[in-house]
Amino acid sequence: MTAPFGSKLAEKTAQRGTLCAGIDPHPGLLDAWGLERTVSGLEKFALISAEVLGAETAVVKPQSAFFEAFGAPGIAVLERVITLCRDAGALVLLDVKRGDIGSTMGAYTAAYLSGDTALSADAVTVSPYLGFGSLAPAIEAARAGGRGVMVLARTSNPEAAELQNALLPNGKTVAQSIVDQAAAINEGAEPLGDVGVVVGATVAPGELDLDALNGPVLAPGFGAQGATVSDLRKLFGAELRGVLPASSRDLLRHGPDPVALRDAVRRTQLLIRES
Numbered sequence: 001m002t003a004p005f006g007s008k009l010a011e012k013t014a015q016r017g018t019l020c021a022g023i024d025p026h027p028g029l030l031d032a033w034g035l036e037r038t039v040s041g042l043e044k045f046a047l048i049s050a051e052v053l054g055a056e057t058a059v060v061k062p063q064s065a066f067f068e069a070f071g072a073p074g075i076a077v078l079e080r081v082i083t084l085c086r087d088a089g090a091l092v093l094l095d096v097k098r099g100d101i102g103s104t105m106g107a108y109t110a111a112y113l114s115g116d117t118a119l120s121a122d123a124v125t126v127s128p129y130l131g132f133g134s135l136a137p138a139i140e141a142a143r144a145g146g147r148g149v150m151v152l153a154r155t156s157n158p159e160a161a162e163l164q165n166a167l168l169p170n171g172k173t174v175a176q177s178i179v180d181q182a183a184a185i186n187e188g189a190e191p192l193g194d195v196g197v198v199v200g201a202t203v204a205p206g207e208l209d210l211d212a213l214n215g216p217v218l219a220p221g222f223g224a225q226g227a228t229v230s231d232l233r234k235l236f237g238a239e240l241r242g243v244l245p246a247s248s249r250d251l252l253r254h255g256p257d258p259v260a261l262r263d264a265v266r267r268t269q270l271l272i273r274e275s
C-alpha cells in the first residue's frame, strides 16, 4: 500500500527543505532565456527547469496554463516534466486549479489523480468555488492513491479578498470555511493530512486561523509577488508547520544556466531555513 501524501510530503521536506519551486514558462522568461516562443523553446525551458528543480527541491509545481497555451504538444512537454521531476526525487504538485460539479470532477480526477495517465501528479490544486463538497471525488481518489489536493482558500491576488473574505451566515469568511472543511478531513492524521490549502504569502496576518488545519499550506506570492520570508513567519507563525513557500519567476529568472538556477534555489532554501 502506498504511503499517504501527507507522510511523503513531511519526509521529503525534512530531506530537501520546504521550498516549492514553480515551473512557469512565461513568454517573457522564454525571451530572457534566449529561447523562441515555440514548443521547442518551451521544451528546452521546461526540461532544464525540471532537471534542476526536480533534483533540488521537495516539491515542484508546474503551472499547467503555460503548457496548455501550446495545445497538445505543450501538454506532451508537461507530461515529460512530471516524469522527470518525479524520477529526480521530487513530489509534483500540478497547478491546474480544477473545480466543477462532482460528476465532472470525476473526469478531472481520472486525468490528474488516478495514476493512469501521464498527467497524474502527486497532488493538484483544486478550486472549491462550486462548493467544497463538489471536490469529494478528487479528495477521495487522491487519499486512496497516496496523493493530495491543495484547495484554494485565500489566494495571493489582490482581487481575491472581495470573494474570499466575504462573510457567510455562520459568521466565518468564505476562506476560513474552506480551511475548516479541509481541517475536518485532516483531523487525527499524522504527521500531516492530505488535504492542503492555498493561502497566498501576500495575505495580511490574522485573516485566517490555520491552527486546526493539520495539513499542508501552499503559499504562493513569495518572491516575484513581493512577499518575503519575514512575511511568511508573520502570517504562518515562526515554525512554518506544513507551509510550502512557492516561488516561480524569482527562481526561473536565474536560468538558463543550470548552475545559476541551482544556486538560486539553494540560496532561497537557506533563506527560508535560517531567517
Ligand SMILES: O=c1ccn([C@@H]2O[C@H](COP(=O)(O)O)[C@@H](O)[C@H]2O)c(=O)[nH]1
Pocket: 022, 024, 063, 095, 154, 155, 156, 157, 198, 199, 200, 220, 221, 222, 223, 224, 225, 246, 247, 248, 249, 250
Ligand atoms: O493564490 C495563488 C495560487 C496560485 N498561484 C500560482 O503560483 C505561481 C506564482 O508564480 P510567481 O512567479 O512566483 O509569482 C503561479 O503559477 C500562479 O498561478 C498564485 O500565484 N497565487
